[in-house]
Amino acid sequence: MDGKLLARLGAIVFVAIVITATAIEMTRKDDALTSPPVRAIQPADDPLREGQLRCQELGQKAADDPQCLRVWSETRARFLGRTRAPAAPASNSGEGR
Template sequence: MDSKMLARLGAIVFVAIAITATVIEMSRKDDPAPVRTAPALQPAADPLRAALRRCQQMGEAAVSDPDCLAAWAESRDRFLGRAPVSAVQQQNAGQ
């Protein structure tokens, strides 16, 4: 093949690729799917969170505060997925 024929073949391949890319781009939908946000799972005001924040601000004095000890126990129970101690005591008392 001579250089003119090779140049023509290259131009035809280029035009064919350009037309294919144009057709693919035109067949796409322009509207993206609407984004749905998940609803908030926790209430805006969590009393346990407020109690833990208060205990954090108290510093070392929180170690002897009964409210802080109760808040820490409840937080630990929530984290570990256990029933609160008071609920377990009520179940045992009812038996």
């Protein structure tokens, strides 16, 4: 068999396989379209999200804002999957004694 003939035969077989695979894929029912996409549900009143929006509005001033630094720290912890201990409430002198 000649090399050119073998190359042509291989190309024809390849094209036939591609056409067959395409026809099979087009006739197959797509299960992904029947099920709704999965989305993470965020609570409507997320205080962390509200803090992020506030810091976004501050712009460059947010880099010096202690609240924004706390919000960014909590955001990093949430993103990385770390659980943070709740911050100790500010102590009021004389209360609770």
